[in-house]
Amino acid sequence: xxxxxxxxxxxxxxxxxxxxxxxxxxxxxxxxxxxxxxxxxxxxxxxxxxxxxxxxxxxxxxxxxxxxxxxxxxxxxxxxxxxxxxxxxxxxxxxxxxxxxxxxxxxxxxxxxxxxxxxxxxxxxxxxxxxxxxxxxxxxxxxxxxxxxxxxxxxxxxxxxxxxxxxxxxxxxxxxxxxxxxxxxxxxxxxxxxxxxxxxxxxxxxxxxxxxxxxxxxxxxxxxxxxxxxxxxxxxxxxxxxxxxxxxxxxxxxxxxxxxxxxxxxxxxxxxxxxxxxxxxx
Numbered sequence: 001x002x003x004x005x006x007x008x009x010x011x012x013x014x015x016x017x018x019x020x021x022x023x024x025x026x027x028x029x030x031x032x033x034x035x036x037x038x039x040x041x042x043x044x045x046x047x048x049x050x051x052x053x054x055x056x057x058x059x060x061x062x063x064x065x066x067x068x069x070x071x072x073x074x075x076x077x078x079x080x081x082x083x084x085x086x087x088x089x090x091x092x093x094x095x096x097x098x099x100x101x102x103x104x105x106x107x108x109x110x111x112x113x114x115x116x117x118x119x120x121x122x123x124x125x126x127x128x129x130x131x132x133x134x135x136x137x138x139x140x141x142x143x144x145x146x147x148x149x150x151x152x153x154x155x156x157x158x159x160x161x162x163x164x165x166x167x168x169x170x171x172x173x174x175x176x177x178x179x180x181x182x183x184x185x186x187x188x189x190x191x192x193x194x195x196x197x198x199x200x201x202x203x204x205x206x207x208x209x210x211x212x213x214x215x216x217x218x219x220x221x222x223x224x225x226x227x228x229x230x231x232x233x234x235x236x237x238x239x240x241x242x243x244x245x246x247x248x249x250x251x252x253x254x255x256x257x258x259x260x261x262x263x264x265x266x267x268x269x270x271x272x273x274x275x276x277x278x279x280x281x282x
Contacts, residue, residue, distance in 0.1 A: 006062045006090060009033040012192055015060050019086050023193055029080070031059055032123060032149075034190035037201075038066040044183045044203050045121050045147040047072050054113055054143075056104050056122035056132065059083065061090040063123055068094040075112060077104050104132060109141055117142045123149040126197070130154070130170055137177040137206075146178065146204040155182050155200035162268050169228045172269055173221070176211070178204035212273040220276040227264025227272070235267070235275070236260030244279065252278040 004011045012033045016022070023029040032038065041063060047053070049071030058064045058076035060083065067074050073096045078084055084101045091097050100112065105128075120143055124132055129150050136146060150158075153166075158174045159182055160166035174180050184201035188194035214220045226241050235258065236249050244252075253260040255278040258271055267275070 003065065003093060005035060006060060006065050007033060007035040007038045009192065012060065012062070015086070015090060019082075021060070021082065021086065024080065029059065029125070030191040030193060030195050032062045032190060033192045034186075037184070037186055037190050038063055040184045041121060041147060041149070041201055042066045042070050044201055045119055045145060047119075047121075052113070052116060052118035054109065054118055054120045056120065057125060058087060058099070059123065061087050063121060064091055064097060065094070067121060068097050072096070074098065075100060077102055077107055077112075079103050105135055109136075109139065113141070115142055117144045119144055120146040120148070122147075126151045126154070126195070133170075134173060137173065143206050145206060146202075147183070148202050148204075149186065149199055150202055152185065152198035152200045155202050158182075158202055158204075162266055164265070167265050168231075169221075169224050172224045172272060174204065176207075176269060178206050180204045212269050214273050215277055216280055219280055220273060223276045223279065224264075224272050227267065231263065231265060234261045234263055238264060239279075248279075248282055252282055255281070 006012060006015065012031050023031065047067060047070040051072045053067055053072045053074045055064055055067065055074055055076040058078050064074055064076050075098045077100045078087065079102065081101060084099050087099045120136060136143060157166045157168060157170050158180050160171045181203050182200050183203040186199040186201060188198065222242060223239065226239050227235060229241065230238055235253060236246065239249050250260055252275060256274040258267065258275055
């Protein structure tokens with residue numbers, strides 16, 4: 001059955017008018033209106049017939065349609081209470097698409113998706129990108145790949161290396177859990193209404209095991225967050241917020257082979273892991 005291409009700007013405008021819809025600034029809605037980008041996301045995710053996909057924020061079904069056309073079995077979680085009714089019509093005929101109303105941050109994803117491996121594909125609201133990404137990663141769900149549309153600035157932070165201004169706690173977390181790459185640059189003109197920022201598609205392959213050995217993950221991430229909380233401070237000063245004395249921090253840094261006068265933005269994942277382990281031993 002030939003269906004109208006939702007990514008076509010004219011079709012999108014028709015749907016919005018027919019259902020009296022307007023992009024919600026509160027929910028960070030910008031509707032994708034570029035077929036090439038939809039195809040690029042589907043190709044980046046390497047969707048094959050039968051692939052199980054969790055989509056976050058399907059909107060009016062633009063990416064959902066691309067995933068379904070590629071043969072994916074899609075479970076789409078939508079926060080906007082008006083849209084499930086719309087999606088029931090725009091995606092009518094796609095039998096392998098299941099729409100769920102709700103907040104992804106409050107959704108029991110394991111209960112929804114089960115323990116069989118699945119991929120995540122999403123055009124994430126930019127105001128809540130980081131909490132959603134960290135929720136997906138920290139829950140240790142059976143996710144094999146996360147392909148997301150994000151603000152270009154966030155994409156650059158996700159792949160940033162030590163020493164640069166973009167490198168921070170998000171960089172460490174994403175690179176600890178996944179092997180990330182910036183797959184596609186996306187112009188504001190690909191959306192309606194066009195956002196005030198550049199966008200990018202991130203491709204994150206979820207690691208089976210972290211790239212560094214960490215005895216206590218909670219302690220590791222506490223150290224990472226504290227190191228970046230006040231970027232201008234040295235490690236020897238920044239980690240005092242965790243309750244360690246100056247002498248303890250000096251001793252841990254010495255044991256880890258790290259100059260306590262360095263700033264957090266210069267430490268690699270391996271160095272953060274070594275420092276966290278040294279602090280745990282004291």
